[in-house]
Amino acid sequence: xxxxxxxxxxxxxxxxxxxxxxxxxxxxxxxxxxxxxxxxxxxxxxxxxxxxxxxxxxxxxxxxxxxxxxxxxxxxxxxxxxxxxxxxxxxxxxxxxxxxxxxxxxxxxxxxxxxxxxxxxxxxxxxxxxxxxxxxxxxxxxxxxxxxxxxxxxxxxxxxxxxxxxxxxxxxxxxxxxxxxxxxxxxxxxxxxxxxxxxxxxxxxxxxxxxxxxxxxxxxxxxxxxxxxxxxxxxxxxxxxxxxxxxxxxxxxxxxxxxxxxxxxxxxxxxxxxxxxxxxxxxxxxxxxxxxxxxxxxxxxxxxxxxxxxxxxxxxxxxxxxxxxxxxxxxxxxxxxxxxxxxxxxxxxxxxxxxxxxxxxxxxxxxxxxxxxxxxxxxxxxxxxxxxxxxxxxxxxxxxxxxxxxxxxxxxxx
Amino acid sequence: xxxxxxxxxxxxxxxxxxxxxxxxxxxxxxxxxxxxxxxxxxxxxxxxxxxxxxxxxxxxxxxxxxxxxxxxxxxxxxxxxxxxxxxxxxxxxxxxxxxxxxxxxxxxxxxxxxxxxxxxxxxxxxxxxxxxxxxxxxxxxxxxxxxxxxxxxxxxxxxxxxxxxxxxxxxxxxxxxxxxxxxxxxxxxxxxxxxxxxxxxxxxxxxxxxxxxxxxxxxxxxxxxxxxxxxxxxxxxxxxxxxxxxxxxxxxxxxxxxxxxxxxxxxxxxxxxxxxxxxxxxxxxxxxxxxxxxxxxxxxxxxxxxxxxxxxxxxxxxxxxxxxxxxxxxxxxxxxxxxxxxxxxxxxxxxxxxxxxxxxxxxxxxxxxxxxxxxxxxxxxxxxxxxxxxxxxxxxxxxxxxxxxxxxxxxxxx
Numbered sequence: 001x002x003x004x005x006x007x008x009x010x011x012x013x014x015x016x017x018x019x020x021x022x023x024x025x026x027x028x029x030x031x032x033x034x035x036x037x038x039x040x041x042x043x044x045x046x047x048x049x050x051x052x053x054x055x056x057x058x059x060x061x062x063x064x065x066x067x068x069x070x071x072x073x074x075x076x077x078x079x080x081x082x083x084x085x086x087x088x089x090x091x092x093x094x095x096x097x098x099x100x101x102x103x104x105x106x107x108x109x110x111x112x113x114x115x116x117x118x119x120x121x122x123x124x125x126x127x128x129x130x131x132x133x134x135x136x137x138x139x140x141x142x143x144x145x146x147x148x149x150x151x152x153x154x155x156x157x158x159x160x161x162x163x164x165x166x167x168x169x170x171x172x173x174x175x176x177x178x179x180x181x182x183x184x185x186x187x188x189x190x191x192x193x194x195x196x197x198x199x200x201x202x203x204x205x206x207x208x209x210x211x212x213x214x215x216x217x218x219x220x221x222x223x224x225x226x227x228x229x230x231x232x233x234x235x236x237x238x239x240x241x242x243x244x245x246x247x248x249x250x251x252x253x254x255x256x257x258x259x260x261x262x263x264x265x266x267x268x269x270x271x272x273x274x275x276x277x278x279x280x281x282x283x284x285x286x287x288x289x290x291x292x293x294x295x296x297x298x299x300x301x302x303x304x305x306x307x308x309x310x311x312x313x314x315x316x317x318x319x320x321x322x323x324x325x326x327x328x329x330x331x332x333x334x335x336x337x338x339x340x341x342x343x344x345x346x347x348x349x350x351x352x353x354x355x356x357x358x359x360x361x362x363x364x365x366x367x368x369x370x371x372x373x374x375x376x377x378x379x380x381x382x383x384x385x386x387x388x389x390x391x392x393x394x395x396x397x398x399x400x401x402x403x404x405x406x407x408x409x410x411x412x413x414x
Numbered sequence: 415x416x417x418x419x420x421x422x423x424x425x426x427x428x429x430x431x432x433x434x435x436x437x438x439x440x441x442x443x444x445x446x447x448x449x450x451x452x453x454x455x456x457x458x459x460x461x462x463x464x465x466x467x468x469x470x471x472x473x474x475x476x477x478x479x480x481x482x483x484x485x486x487x488x489x490x491x492x493x494x495x496x497x498x499x500x501x502x503x504x505x506x507x508x509x510x511x512x513x514x515x516x517x518x519x520x521x522x523x524x525x526x527x528x529x530x531x532x533x534x535x536x537x538x539x540x541x542x543x544x545x546x547x548x549x550x551x552x553x554x555x556x557x558x559x560x561x562x563x564x565x566x567x568x569x570x571x572x573x574x575x576x577x578x579x580x581x582x583x584x585x586x587x588x589x590x591x592x593x594x595x596x597x598x599x600x601x602x603x604x605x606x607x608x609x610x611x612x613x614x615x616x617x618x619x620x621x622x623x624x625x626x627x628x629x630x631x632x633x634x635x636x637x638x639x640x641x642x643x644x645x646x647x648x649x650x651x652x653x654x655x656x657x658x659x660x661x662x663x664x665x666x667x668x669x670x671x672x673x674x675x676x677x678x679x680x681x682x683x684x685x686x687x688x689x690x691x692x693x694x695x696x697x698x699x700x701x702x703x704x705x706x707x708x709x710x711x712x713x714x715x716x717x718x719x720x721x722x723x724x725x726x727x728x729x730x731x732x733x734x735x736x737x738x739x740x741x742x743x744x745x746x747x748x749x750x751x752x753x754x755x756x757x758x759x760x761x762x763x764x765x766x767x768x769x770x771x772x773x774x775x776x777x778x779x780x781x782x783x784x785x786x787x788x789x790x791x792x793x794x795x796x797x798x799x800x801x802x803x804x805x806x807x808x809x810x811x812x813x814x815x816x817x818x819x820x821x822x823x824x825x826x827x828x
Contacts, residue, residue, distance in 0.1 A: 027430030040454075302725035
């Protein structure tokens with residue numbers, strides 16, 4: 001397997017002015033393609049530091065991909081340094097020159113003559129990949145059995161070059177296949193997952209199994225390595241079966257693109273069910289999460305955020321006595337929120353949340369005490385949770401657990 | 415000025431499974447505080463490579479901050495390697511042990527004895543910063559006039575530690591004074607801001623002026639450099655006055671901690687006003703943004719997400735004829751959403767949103783067409799917007815503009 005290092009060049013990334021989404025995108029693509037990545041690095045617009053970074057990176061890796069610093073201005077140093085490091089001259093490339101002239105004509109910007117044409121200076125002997133979203137092409141320099149690739153920084157330009165030639169070029173360098181699969185678990189902590197799977201994880205190097213803790217969830221990433229994708233998928237099927245036999249009850253999907261909310265929306269669409277939500281503690285985050293799924297509008301009827309007690313009584317018809325007797329942060333109130341919303345909207349499934357996210361105690365109830373209710377065709381079930389963390393974390397945990405509780409309940413009936 | 419390097423440790427970042435938002439956050443904080451950053455690096459869960467990275471990083475920088483690898487499992491190697499590199503032992507820390515026991519007790523998870531207690535193994539002589547959102551504390555190792563700082567990877571834990579002691583510790587290491595101030599603008603684009611301020615930005619190196627485009631907003635970060643904070647603040651006052659005279663009408667705060675939503679909530683508390691929200695296009699995101707402000711419960715009465723037309727008619731009493739004649743994505747519908755919510759809840763201020771976030775057209779209305787309504791004591795005002803972008807971006811732009819419209823309206827009357 002060939003190793004690749006990703007080097008981001010630019011003071012803006014270094015100082016935290018922009019989020020490095022390019023490295024995330026390329027790293028994911030490259031690891032899915034079966035390349036090994038040992039390091040990412042970010043370095044500012046400084047000639048000497050870029051040079052040191054490129055020399056070290058080429059020594060330690062088969063392939064180095066730089067991002068950024070290909071523009072025409074003085075602080076764009078990548079091509080200059082790359083030429084020096086690989087012992088070749090920079091020369092005006094006629095094809096790139098024509099592309100730049102055409103690009104400026106089409107976007108109706110005046111071309112700043114020689115200045116703008118710095119972008120057309122290319123290390124001699126490079127292979128080029130065209131950039132339809134900008135002026136700087138992708139540059140491939142093959143040198144001493146190593147490959148140095150230069151990509152522009154704007155994400156739309158980088159992606160265009162990647163998808164229109166660069167990815168294909170890299171596939172041609174590859175000798176093995178690698179396939180990954182992600183199992184997503186909810187309702188169990190990372191430590192317990194690892195304990196239960198200890199023997200499998202420990203005795204296993206192909207596929208490898210890597211557990212990742214998310215807020216309220218654990219994801220297991222399985223990565224297999226083989227001659228071709230069929231061989232990889234066979235290896236993955238075998239290990240997935242083993243894992244399923246141990247923690248299967250917590251696994252809600254093996255599709256990396258599925259989420260708790262997308263499963264709920266899909267289940268509702270398939271079974272012609274409608275969905276409404278009544279939130280107190282989550283303040284809109286649960287509705288936002290659900291309505292963010294494309295096509296949510298086909299099943300999501302109404303959300304109501306009864307933040308004030310008054311709103312619970314007037315808009316949702318919760319009995320005043322219940323609030324006075326048990327408080328809003330109670331199983332009884334949560335039960336009635338789900339039930340009254342069902343009565344009011346005639347929705348098949350309603351979800352309710354109430355609790356204390358802090359920072360201060362309310363109704364003498366502890367910070368982190370949360371109730372989640374699900375009403376399915378008039379039958380209500382309520383669960384109590386005790387979460388620990390900041391206001392944000394408690395809200396997020398409430399949303400994840402409400403979604404999982406809803407998913408389980410819907411799957412039980414449909 | 416002291417130099418800092420940020421080192422992310424973890425195969426999931428390396429392979430592009432998670433976006434490195436931690437480095438972005440820390441880099442931004444550190445450069446605001448006046449530290450110099452020459453490099454970021456990411457390395458996987460591999461003992462030898464982590465060791466090499468730490469040794470090189472400490473050689474070349476005053477301060478090294480690692481992110482990740484502090485958990486209890488076998489692939490969490492950061493503390494082990496950091497101890498080796500700084501020549502000290504790992505020992506069970508009683509305070510951390512107690513914190514972990516308490517944390518697990520509160521979250522009702524059984525503490526898995528010795529295994530989970532790996533998190534309490536701390537390099538001898540370290541300073542610790544507590545983590546209320548998890549088990550692993552922030553660790554400070556002072557070694558040979560250098561500082562090695564270890565932070566956990568989950569963003570909520572990292573931020574908690576940063577804001578509750580780590581930032582303060584780093585400020586104490588700083589030798590010159592650097593003070594930053596952020597002017598936040600809404601209702602004007604980045605290019606226009608730069609054009610209007612071109613002369614000031616170009617002729618200025620202390621304070622420096624850096625414009626950052628946010629979704630629907632522009633932030634101007636002014637950074638002054640001086641002997642002490644008084645000198646810095648005087649420099650900042652002068653430049654802020656100049657900027658105010660040119661784009662003052664768009665500036666809504668010069669306090670980095672203030673947001674559009676926090677200003678609205680404060681204004682409502684100060685003037686004893688109540689607030690309710692009726693959302694269609696934003697699906698809960700507007701209520702979530704407002705209720706995320708601490709103390710929002712003092713003024714926020716009710717949110718209602720009338721996603722289905724039926725819900726607009728039944729729960730909000732919108733006239734069916736209006737929806738049939740103009741559609742839901744119309745100024746008329748938006749007007750009535752704000753008005754009917756006011757009538758129903760007797761809230762001083764109501765905000766309504768309706769529009770098409772895409773991906774497909776609806777009611778033959780263009781993707782990006784959005785209406786926002788504000789009702790203040792019964793008087794409604796509606797604005798039309800045409801946004802460009804993906805579904806997420808259009809929803810975010812709607813929320814930002816709704817907040818700004820509400821802020822402007824409230825400030826006009828109170």
